[in-house]
Amino acid sequence: MPQKKELDAVAQRIFDLADARYTEQKDFAAAIGETPSIVSQWRSGVSKSYRNRLSKIALALDTTTDYLVTGDGPKSRDQIVGAGAALGVASGVIGAALGIPGIAAAGLAAVGAAAGAVSSASKDSKKTEKLPDTLRPLDLGTFHRIPILGRISAGLPLYAEQHIEGYTVTDLNGGAEYFALIVRGDSMDALGIKDGYRIIVRRQEEVENGEVAVVMVGQDDATVKRFYASGSAVTLVPQSTNPGHQPQFYDTAKTPVKVIGKVVKVEFTL
Numbered sequence: 001m002p003q004k005k006e007l008d009a010v011a012q013r014i015f016d017l018a019d020a021r022y023t024e025q026k027d028f029a030a031a032i033g034e035t036p037s038i039v040s041q042w043r044s045g046v047s048k049s050y051r052n053r054l055s056k057i058a059l060a061l062d063t064t065t066d067y068l069v070t071g072d073g074p075k076s077r078d079q080i081v082g083a084g085a086a087l088g089v090a091s092g093v094i095g096a097a098l099g100i101p102g103i104a105a106a107g108l109a110a111v112g113a114a115a116g117a118v119s120s121a122s123k124d125s126k127k128t129e130k131l132p133d134t135l136r137p138l139d140l141g142t143f144h145r146i147p148i149l150g151r152i153s154a155g156l157p158l159y160a161e162q163h164i165e166g167y168t169v170t171d172l173n174g175g176a177e178y179f180a181l182i183v184r185g186d187s188m189d190a191l192g193i194k195d196g197y198r199i200i201v202r203r204q205e206e207v208e209n210g211e212v213a214v215v216m217v218g219q220d221d222a223t224v225k226r227f228y229a230s231g232s233a234v235t236l237v238p239q240s241t242n243p244g245h246q247p248q249f250y251d252t253a254k255t256p257v258k259v260i261g262k263v264v265k266v267e268f269t270l
Contacts, residue, residue: 007045013068014050015043017061017075031060051241070192143169148180148198152214152222152260170200172264177203179261181214181224187238187245188212188224193266199224200265205258212263217248218255224263 007015022028029039032053041047050057054065061068067075150165168180183197191212193199199214207213213227215236225236225248232252238245250257 007043008048009071010054010068011042011045011048011050013071014057014061017063021061028060032056069190143171144173146170146178146180146200148182150182151184152181152216168198170265172200172202178264179203180267181222183224186242187240189239190241191239193224193263198267199263200267201261202264203261207259207262214260214263216256216258216260217250218257222260227259 018025018028022031025039025043026036029036032039033056034053038047038049042050054068058065058068063075145167146169147164148166148168149163151163165182170178170180172178179201180198181201183193183195183199186195189195193212201214207227209228210226212224214222214224215227216222217236223236225238228235228237234250234252234257236248236250238247
């Protein structure tokens, strides 16, 4: 009989939510289309095949795959809806102020939705409702506009016109230069940096070993990896659920490796 092993953090979050939501394990198994014996293997730590079914599990538990993987962010989908409306309100105000129509339009839609919700609540309760804190005035002086790059190519300026796909805003400052980059591929998805997500990058030519950086290798497009250097040896390490991604080793005496910047923030894109 397989020996029970200690659960990893992902499995622990799964079963904490499952036990709170389902009376019996077989009900949870049925909700995700698995057999009770498979779920028992997950609970005992014998199998970790749940990692390939996180989307279905998250749906059955009314949560998100990001919460299951990292433990951060909203635990329930209802919280995401509320946070999304708040983000839209803030984005609309900021976008309008900085002249970014797409952001402003999306934000105005969220304002309307939020206002409608407040109005509806007022009618139902027959009393005046206080506006949520997310609708308080924002200090626009803390935000500035930065370009969104679709790619970074060797031999072209960083902000080459053909690479700029739009603009966004950030409250990061401190005198540094920032840009946004759209992630392509799944080489860093285990770290929460997923295909189509947007990362905020601080321009700098050096990073500490182990930090996540945007790096240009030879004449290839820039890549996002954990960066390690020792003398002329550079190792770029992926963090992926895809076993096809392996560490890349370079000798800078033979192949130029250039750090473009350090990843300081990851953003969802809707």
